[in-house]
Amino acid sequence: xxxxxxxxxxxxxxxxxxxxxxxxxxxxxxxxxxxxxxxxxxxxxxxxxxxxxxxxxxxxxxxxxxxxxxxxxxxxxxxxxxxxxxxxxxxxxxxxxxxxxxxxxxxxxxxxxxxxxxxxxxxxxxxxxxxxxxxxxxxxxxxxxxxxxxxxxxxxxxxxxxxxxxxxxxxxxxxxxxxxxxxxxxxxxxxxxxxxxxxxxxxxxxxxxxxxxxxxxxxxxxxxxxxxxxxxxxxxxxxxxxxxxxxxxxxxxxxxxxxxxxxxxxxxxxxxxxxxxxxxxxxxxxxxxxxxxxxxxxxxxxxxxxxxxxxxxxxxxxxxxxxxxxxxxxxxxxxxxxxxxxxxxxxxxxxxxxxxxxxxxxxxxxxxxxxxxxxxxxxxxxxxxxxxxxxxxxxxxxxxxxxxxxxxxxxxxxxxxxxxxxxxxxxxxxxxxxxxxxxxxxxxxxxxxxxxxxxxxxxxxxxxxxxxxxxxxxxxxxxxxxxxxxxxxxxxxxxxxxxxxxxxxxxxxxxxxxxxxxxxxxxxxxxxxxxxxxxxxxxxxxxxxxxxx
Ligand SMILES: Cc1cc2nc3c(=O)[nH]c(=O)nc-3n(C[C@H](O)[C@H](O)[C@H](O)COP(=O)(O)OP(=O)(O)OC[C@H]3O[C@@H](n4cnc5c(N)ncnc54)[C@H](O)[C@@H]3O)c2cc1C
Numbered sequence: 001x002x003x004x005x006x007x008x009x010x011x012x013x014x015x016x017x018x019x020x021x022x023x024x025x026x027x028x029x030x031x032x033x034x035x036x037x038x039x040x041x042x043x044x045x046x047x048x049x050x051x052x053x054x055x056x057x058x059x060x061x062x063x064x065x066x067x068x069x070x071x072x073x074x075x076x077x078x079x080x081x082x083x084x085x086x087x088x089x090x091x092x093x094x095x096x097x098x099x100x101x102x103x104x105x106x107x108x109x110x111x112x113x114x115x116x117x118x119x120x121x122x123x124x125x126x127x128x129x130x131x132x133x134x135x136x137x138x139x140x141x142x143x144x145x146x147x148x149x150x151x152x153x154x155x156x157x158x159x160x161x162x163x164x165x166x167x168x169x170x171x172x173x174x175x176x177x178x179x180x181x182x183x184x185x186x187x188x189x190x191x192x193x194x195x196x197x198x199x200x201x202x203x204x205x206x207x208x209x210x211x212x213x214x215x216x217x218x219x220x221x222x223x224x225x226x227x228x229x230x231x232x233x234x235x236x237x238x239x240x241x242x243x244x245x246x247x248x249x250x251x252x253x254x255x256x257x258x259x260x261x262x263x264x265x266x267x268x269x270x271x272x273x274x275x276x277x278x279x280x281x282x283x284x285x286x287x288x289x290x291x292x293x294x295x296x297x298x299x300x301x302x303x304x305x306x307x308x309x310x311x312x313x314x315x316x317x318x319x320x321x322x323x324x325x326x327x328x329x330x331x332x333x334x335x336x337x338x339x340x341x342x343x344x345x346x347x348x349x350x351x352x353x354x355x356x357x358x359x360x361x362x363x364x365x366x367x368x369x370x371x372x373x374x375x376x377x378x379x380x381x382x383x384x385x386x387x388x389x390x391x392x393x394x395x396x397x398x399x400x401x402x403x404x405x406x407x408x409x410x411x412x413x414x415x416x417x418x419x420x421x422x423x424x425x426x427x428x429x430x431x432x433x434x435x436x437x438x439x440x441x442x443x444x445x446x447x448x449x450x451x452x453x454x455x456x457x458x459x460x461x462x463x464x465x466x467x468x469x470x471x472x473x474x475x476x477x478x479x480x481x482x483x484x485x486x487x488x489x490x491x492x493x494x495x496x497x498x499x500x501x502x503x504x505x506x507x508x509x510x511x512x513x514x515x516x517x518x519x520x521x522x523x524x525x526x527x528x529x530x531x532x533x534x535x536x537x538x539x540x541x542x543x544x545x546x547x548x549x
Contacts, residue, residue, distance in 0.1 A: 014329065014330055015328075016324065016325050017328060019320070019321065019324050020056075021055065022548070023048065023051040023056075024051045024054045024129075024320075025047050025048050025050070025051025025052075025121075025125060026048065026051060026052075026547065026549070027055070027320070027547045028316065028320070028546075029543055030354045030357055030543070030544070031121060031124065031316070031357065032044075034357050034358055034361040034507075035117060035121045035361065037361070038114065038117045038361045038362065038364060038365040038368075039117055039368065040114045040117035040118035040120075040364075042112075042114060043114065043115075043118035043121070046102075046122070047121045047122055047125070049101075050097075050122045050125050051125050053097055053101075054125040054126055054128060055129070057093075057097075058093070058097055058126065058129035059128075059129045059130075060090075061090035061091075061094050061130065062090070062094065062129045062130030062270075062415075062418075063090075063415075064088055064089075064090035065087070065090040065094060065130055065133070065270035066132065066269045066270045066418055067088075068088035068090070069270070070085045070088075070091070070262065070272040071085070071086045072085050072259060072261065072262045072272070072274070073086060074259070081254075083225075083254070083257070083258060083259045084170065084226075085225055085226050085259070085262070085272045087168075087226070087270075087272075090270075091132075091133060091270050092166070092168055094126075094129070094130050094133040095133050095136070095137070095166050095180075096166040097126075098122075098123075098126050098133065098137050098166075099137070099165065099166040099178060100165070100166065101122060102119070103123055103126060103137055103141070104137050104138075104141035104180075105141070105161070105163075105164065106118065106119045107119050107141075107367075107368075108141075108144050108162055109162050113368055113369075114365075114368060115368060116364040116367040116368045117361055117364040117365055119141075119364075120305075120309050120361060121361075123137070123138075123306065123310075124309055124312060124313040124316070124357075124360075125313070127313035127314065127317075128313045128314070128316060128317040130270060131268070131314060131419075132268050132271035132422070133271065134306065134310055135223050135224050135271045136181075136182065136223070136224035136226075136227055136271070137180075138302075138303050138306040139180070139182050139183050139223075139224065139299070139303060140161055140179075140180045141302065141306070142183075142299045142300075142301075142302035142303045142306065143161065143231055143299050144161065144162070145298040145299065146231055146242065146286060146287070146296060146298040146299040147181075147231075147244070147286065149287040149295055150209060150286040150287060152210045153210055153244055153286060156173065157179065157181075157229065160173060160176055160177070160178055160179035161178075161179050161180075161181060163177060163178040163179070166178055167179070168226065170226070170247065171248070172246075172248035172249075172250070172252050173228055173246060179227075180224065180226075180227045181227055181229055181230065182222060182223060182224045182229075182230040183230060183232070183296070183299060183303070184219040184221070184222040184231075184232040184233075184276065185197075185219070185232065185233050186219060187199065187217070187218060187219060187220050188218070188220045191221070192432065192435050194233055194240065194292075194293065195293075197217070197233055197234065197240060198217055198235075199216065199217025199218065199219070199233070199234040199235065200215070200216050200217060200234060200235050200236075201213040201214070201234035201235065201236050201241060201243060201283065201285075202215075202216070203236075204282070207236070207285075207289070208289060209285050209287060209288060209289065210284060210285060212283070213234070213236070213282075213283055213285060214256075214280045214281065214282055214283075215232070215234045215243065215280070215281045215282075215283050216278055216281075217234060217277070218260075218275070218276065218277045218278065219232065219275070219278075220275055221263070221273055221274075221275070222259075222273070222274050222275070222276045223271060223272070223429075224271060224272060225259050225272055225273075225276060226272070228246060229244050229245060229246040229247065230244070230245045230257075231243070231244055231245075231296055231299055232244075232245050232278075233292045233293075233296060234283075236285075236289055236290070238289045238290035239289070239290030239291075240292040240293060241285060241287075241288075241291070241292040241295075242285070242286045242291075242292040242295035242296045243285055243286060244284050244286050245257065245278070245281055245283035246283075249282050256278060256280045256281040256282070257276060257277075257281045258276060258277045258278075258279060259274045259275070259276055260274070260275040260277060261274065265425075266421055266424065266425070267420075267422045267423075267425060268422055268425050269418075269421075300430060300431070301379075301380075301383050304383045304384070304387040304431065304436075305360075305363055305364075305383055305386075305387075307390075307426040307430055308356070308359070308360045308363065308386040308387055308390045308391070309360055310426050311356065311390045311391045311394040311423060311426045311427075312353070312357045312360045312390055314394055314419045314422055314423050315349075315352060315393070315394050315397050315401075316353050316357065317415065317419055318398040318401035318416060318420075319346075319350060319353045319401055320546050321401065321405065321416060322401035322402070322404035322405055323337065323346055323350070323544050323546065324545070325404060325409075326342055326346060327545060329406075337541055337545075340537075341529065342404065343537040343538065343541055344529045344530070344531050344535075344537055345528055345529035346404065346537075346540075346541045347515065347531060347540035347541055347544075348528040348529055348530070348531050349397060349400060349401055349404075349528055349544070350540050350543065350544035351515055351516050351519065351520075351531075351540065352393055352397050352528070353397070353544065354504070354512060354544075355500040355503075355516055355520075356394075358500060358503040358504060358507070359386050359389075359496065359503060360386060360390065362382070363379060363383065366378045366379040366382065373449065374449075374453050374456065375453075377447070377449045377450045377452075377453035378453045378454070378457055380443050380447060380450055381440065381450050381453065381495075382499065384436045384437075384439040384440045384443060384492075385492055385496050385499065386496065387430065387431065388433055388436035388440070388489075388496070389492065389493060389496035390496075391423075391427035392427050394423040394427075395420065395423040395424050395427075396527075397528065398416065398419050399420060400527075400528045400529070401416065402414075402417070402419075402420060433489070434488070434489070436492070437488035437489050437491070437492045438485065438488055440488065440491065440492045440495065441485065441488055441491075444478065451478065454495065455475065457499065457502070458471050458474075458499070459502070462502060462505045462506060463505075464501070464505055464517060466517050466518075466521050466522055467498065467501050467502065467505065467517060470494070470498055470501070470521050473494070474491075474494050474498060477494065478491070497520050497521060500516065500520070501513065501517050501521060504516050504517075511536045511540060511543075512540065512543070515531060515535040515536070515540060518531070518532050518535060519531050519532060519535070
């Protein structure tokens, strides 16, 4: 007998075929429909090309970049301080692909209707392959409107930020072919409450916008510290002010920007997040002195949008894996995707995923149309609503998707553990859940026209009595100002559900909108898989299934 045959103890069967090397755009029917619906159709060839990359080589790179976390090198072997973070080549591959395909730059270099939607679609594909690199990509993209408030500084930096070349070299900006930008606001004593910042800025010469200052203080969280510069906040005598702080001084020497250590994080492993100190770090004032928060909010609004894109993407990838698994895995002689209770779970997950995508893409459209006042007001509100709701839904949804895969969903190779670890950060950073809900109240009560923009969008229920009744309840809830902060989560949730229901109804797929409204605005349990009777779960599962052609 051959010795190797002795080792063959069993035949492997009832395992699921791998879902490797697929085009993440082509297999995703809802993504195609929502991209087209909100004006991204002209970019389909580019999105499609990125879908192939994301489902192929970038997916593989994503595993490597997370298995090999970035390493902080404070000093070189001779004892010189160097403050470097070393990343695995797979991380650089991810950054390079995204930048070459214009993910941080597209809407700024070639603005046209649908540009934000098309970029969001590409970012959605990228985040499915690997979400950690999304942090510097997002911050780079989001820095542009804030930097434009200071045209003299923008003139030097924007050509590098908008370049299609990823240049990770640690060099002064003048010598680089491309640049990435970070954001450092949070200090030990306050992240939400940035007004509690203690970092101080001292003018080097003449004070004022565009002028040089030296910053002394710290930041408790500074992600992607290998970025070329950071938008940051510090106090001058006139109040909290925004600055651009580069890693190098114009004379080519290192700036006084010191990385203390890297955070040991729950997830988001491919991305480095650090604690830093400014020991007289040179920086340039961006925007009006004393108006640091409104200036940096220009950036934060877009990073919040990308939290919606990112969480929607994590949910979609989890759904893709779960649906694929259940289409092949048999239990009791029948594939799981045909068993009624699993159909209820998968269909419910599919609804969550599609509703998240719909709201995200609608915000993309509003950003594309932000020159229209109504759309600008709508974007103001929906950024907070969507950041809260979609990011809040993601961890539980991904957990459920992993459970559909049984033990396999708890094992790293399946990607589900990484998706699950990644999800909570989107609800924490860029303003945590409560902060978003309070921002919803602020927008509705303090900014004229926002409430009207919301109810204009919602209309009268688009012919659906359940949505109409929900909207009427919502109007009554907003008229009642008693204990409004205490009720802010409930109100925000109700706005999110109304908007999602309306978008799905308008899109015209009655199977999807009926199921969503019946479960989210009507009866339905508190966990996934509790859709009421009468929902066409077979159609919903088929729609969510990777379309492998
Ligand atoms: C992985 C990671 C990376 C990060 N990277 C960066 C970065 O690059 N740059 C940066 O500046 N920051 C970064 N942050 C920091 C992040 O933005 C902050 O942690 C976040 O804003 C919350 O601030 P905090 O931690 O100080 O919590 P706190 O401000 O202490 O808030 C704690 C909780 O209280 C809630 N809360 C606040 N105010 C109220 C209120 N009035 N009523 C009810 N509840 C309230 C908040 O929602 C939150 O849940 C990062 C965080 C993480 C986890």
